[in-house]
Amino acid sequence: MRPGFFAEGRLARLSREFGLLGPLGDAMEPWMTAELDQHTAAVRDSIATDGGRLTRVSLSRYLDGFMDGCRERGWYSSCDGYDWETLRLLAVCRLAKEQGFVR
Template identity: 40%
Template sequence: MNIPASNLDAGRMTAQGLLDRLHRRIGAAGLAAAAVIPSLSAQVDQHAAEVRDLLGVRGRRPTLAALASYADGLLDGATDRGWQAPQHDLAGWVGADGVTVRLVALCGLADSAMA
């Protein structure tokens, strides 16, 4: 499953729309897998903490706009390097790459920001 960066351009979509699309494409499956794979859950949590630090919101919820902007930039760089969103079965999530885990973490942060 490929998520072209051009389809996730924050200038063309709302922050909410970008994050919703990302969640449908990778976040829902990744968060479900993290709920049953402790090592993935720990990785997602670590990435979420790193994103909060990078966005300067340690201890607070990042805004949807900040998360969408970060996701857009991450996807641009990753797709430029040939990254494509994986199509994992549950076992495949155990070895998920860093970009994929970071995007799942972004989806989890967006879920929390909307709660």
């Protein structure tokens, strides 16, 4: 097992749940690829701006803060499309998978 992998962590649960809502594989439409690329870059930049490296812990902390903000605004995923928050969460899932933090 890869060091840092935690099968029951927040990133794993999110990836399982949101993996059902959106494509994270190779068969994405071009607009989705572009949107996820931008969101992924924004997440990386946010973590780096805080002086951190992209690790399972830093991505989990980013996720916690992002979800706290979503809850404060009363956001919930309606599954009726890809709003900004859903795209950002899919980008977090994508990063977690690319980095080997989840399977």
